[in-house]
Amino acid sequence: MNLVSGDMLWTNINKIPEKYSYLSEDINCDVLIVGAGITGAICSYYFTEAGIQTAIIDKNIIGYGSTSASTSILQYEIDTDLVGLKGTLGLDNAVECFKLCEKTVYEIEKVVDNLDCKCGFNLRDCFYYTDSEADVSRLKKEYEVRKNHGFNVEFIDSKKANNMFSFPVKAGIYSRSGAGDIDPYSFTHKLISHSIKKGLRVFENTEMISIRQLSEEVEVTTKNRFKINTKKVIFASGFEAKEMIDSKTAILTRTFTLVTKPIGNFDGWNNRCIIRNTNNPYTYLRTTSDDRIIIGGEDLELGGKNSKVSCLTNDDTVVIDKYGILNNRLLSMFPKIDNMEVEYRFSGLFGESGDGLPYIGEYEKYPNCYFCLGYGSNGILYAVIGAQLIRDLYLGNPSKLLDLFKIDR
Known part of the structure; x- marks a missing residue:
């Protein structure tokens, strides 16, 4: 593989x-x-x-x-929403898992300080959003559970989003704590x-x-x-x-990633926050300390050790198509950012647990x-x-x- x-x-x-x-x-x-x-x-x-x-x-x-x-995105949000995890673990345990992830972001900050090297580490806000009207009520419920349990979140409707982002947003949860990124x-x-x-x-x-x-x-x-x-x-x-x-224990998937050359501005991207949408598979974005954009997603399930997905190389037509989708998405999301040029294209195998x-x-x-x-x-x-x-x-x-x-x- x-x-x-x-x-x-x-x-x-x-x-x-x-x-x-x-x-x-x-x-x-x-x-x-x-x-x-x-x-x-x-x-x-x-x-x-x-x-x-x-x-x-x-x-x-x-x-x-x-x-x-x-891609080394650090955030308290888990792949399974808090409402969904509540159905599996119960509310107290679900909240504890989210809180533990939030606490761990700041634990990494302490470790980086102890190493006396920044390692590309930055604390960030994060934005979890949908561009589909069908997901708005679900996101609203998710926001309310998070807010009621002490998470520093704000519900963003489409009107607020227009002043923050250059891409379509029907609704989102904007978190002002518990997120960051690093050079792994x-x-x-x-x-x-x-x-x-x-x-x-x-x-x-x-x-x-x-x-x-x-x-x-x-x-x-x-x-x-x-x-x-x-x-x-x-x-x-x-x-x-x-x-x-x-x-x-896990479903293996291949995820695809593009990285731009350093860019000069981040117009249409509020506070360079970490971004993730509600799609399945979802798209995620972050920036780097040297002002690059990383966008990833378009995951494909492995389907076995000898499957085509397990052996994909960068010149395979499937891979080229995935990179093309991500590139077009990036350009459409941030039309105000000039001279976005992709420098790195890569994919990797990762595991996902059911919960x-x-x-x-x-x-x-x-x-x-x-x-x-x-x-x-x-x-x-x-x-x-x-x-x-x-x-x-x-x-x-x-x-x-x-x-x-x-x-x-």
Whole structure:
């Protein structure tokens, strides 16, 4: 499968800051993290900050997998609306999940400050809207539930929207807290660099091929036949870890992304907020610290490992059509922005859970192992939430939140 395809923004604007060796001897550690993309890097940060002897491995170059194709939108909103999640989890649990995501945006702000590197991080407003009259009443109900539970939101009707945006809006929810964006590649490497100073050992181009339970430890064998003995393993390898789980945990999709060259103005775009519509699949937009626009969406369900969607390349007619749709949408949404020229076009495979929530915690088939799988659009926030919950579980302080995110829910 082609995990990512195309010209990647983050790995083009950032040089590889550090190259790491592959594992060339047997080692021991307290915790082994499998997967050194942004999720694994976040886990390494929280575990080494807690003084836990940690190692991390990745079968590729660090940050060149799904991390390189992440649009890295950070927002309290979950793929499943609060009203919809209420029907699945109950109101209190649904609100807690939304509040947890909101809190985590500011947790990332603290982490970035601790790294002493901005990593392209910005706090943003966000706008969730519809251009269909049929969705207005649903959005109004969603707004009322959010407002009644303390979220800093405003309902935007079509008249208000005309003064804020240059594209058609029937109604929307404008949120003034709990959102942001970041450069995921820079963030990943800064997290790992910081964690190395705390004792993290890093091995890239080191693929795990087997795992064996010992009496009190786990033995991981790499492709080069070296062994890692560890008390616990954290699987932070995204959709690849899906193959280890018997139940259907996620639907895999390919999402498509365009990135413009830096532009001179953002006319018709209120406060450069994060934008998402109610369509299925939805379209999402953000800006970057160097004044680019990122637009993504037009998702296609995978349909199996050997399906055409799983193997698409950037010159496939399906991909070209998707890029064309996104480009036309961008031009129609912002006619007041001059000289918008697309510089990067890429796609990536991502997982979506049925309820929009991550899978975090233990799985009975693999004793002494933890899973941190942030499926859905909130993957980075879920990685932070998962790293904190798993750290606390390791230290003997399990949270009741693990019941909401358990793999066999």
